[in-house]
Amino acid sequence: MVKGLERYAEINAGNLPAKFQIAKRIPADKTDSLYDAHRDLKKEFLKCWKKVDASILEEKPADYSFLHLKVDLLNEMLKECVFCQRKCRVNRYERRGYCKTGAESYYSSEFLHFGEEPELVPSHTIFFNRCTFSCVFCQNWDIVCRDDTPVNPKELAYLIDIRRRQGSRNVNFVGGNPDQHAHTILEVLIHVNSSLPVVWNSNMYHSVELAGVIEDVIDLWLGDFKYGNDDCAAKYSNAGNYFETVTGNFLRAKKHGELLIRHLVMPGHVECCTERIVKWVSKNLGRDTRFNLMFQYWPAYRANEFPEISRRLNRGEIKQAIKVTSVHLDNLV
Secondary structure (H helix, E strand, O other), X not given: OOOOOHHHHHHHOOOOOOHHHHHOOOEOOOOOOHHHHHHHHHHHHHHHHOOOOHHHHHOOOOOOEHHHHHHHHHHHHHXXXXXXXXXXXXXXXXXXXXXXXXXXXXXXXXXXXXXXXXXXXXXXXXXXXXXXXXXXXXXXXXHHOOOOEEOOHHHHHHHHHHHHHOOOOOEEEEOOOOHHHHHHXXXXXXXXXXXXXXXXXXXXXXXXXXXXXXXXXXXXXEEEOOOOOHHHHHHXXXXXXXXXXXXXXXXXXXXXXXXXXXXXXXXXXXXXXXXXXXXXXXXXXXXXXXXXXXXXXXXXXXXXXXXXXXXXXXXXXXXXXXHHHHHHOOOEO
16 A cells, blocks of 8 residues: 555545545535535535545435535636636636636546556546646647537546446546536536545646635545746746645645645756755655656647757756655655
């Protein structure tokens, strides 16, 4: 069992329930006071989250549950969207914000992924379209820049159950980015029968408002930690106040689930990004935090417009990144 992912393993073993299955069994009342009702039920959820075992799955889900209420709350939030830290506050029923996502969600593909971290494989990855970042080196730009298949929540839930029977160890919501699709994803989970870990594969640039809603259904945060400072984040992803936002979200995520952090090493950014990131993780999340140091950077999309990152990593940068990471962290993928 991998240190730091014990609950994830217990869910897969059938000894503990997935968080969204707990939320489905907490009855709620339909109300116009969604925020107040959510606040009160969240207290109830947090009391039982770490106490219940798999026997709760023998109980029938509530006709209208804490999870249903979350979907209604997120749909209400779409009228003045603050899902990500940009907080466009646009009415997504009428127009699209920075992420170019309306009220309807689209995805590009779903399949059993065998190329993820060992403890995740096989992972049922669902690639949602669009993103809250504008990375100039985006390796999934084709997913980010278009809409593919409209999400039918019941049909996608059916596929999640099928993939579970085929051997998936989790459902992995990715993209693009999943944050702007939170309302749709939680609606999908209402219809999922299997109790499997929910993996949120995110750039961790979500707002505290969104975190307060989605953290009760996420078992494992698979978070990207891209930059060690705000200047690099602004230049390459057009993301302001980056470091404070993502570090705050990582700290909060650790309190409400388990973590697996990814960091893509970029050419010329070992000292300003990689080193600062691993030092922060070690100091604030612990040396035993599961950490994936990734070297598959290549100058995709518009990276050729930025000469300093318009190349692959050299051998010296790879060795330097490994050295500085191994000094500060123990639990590397």
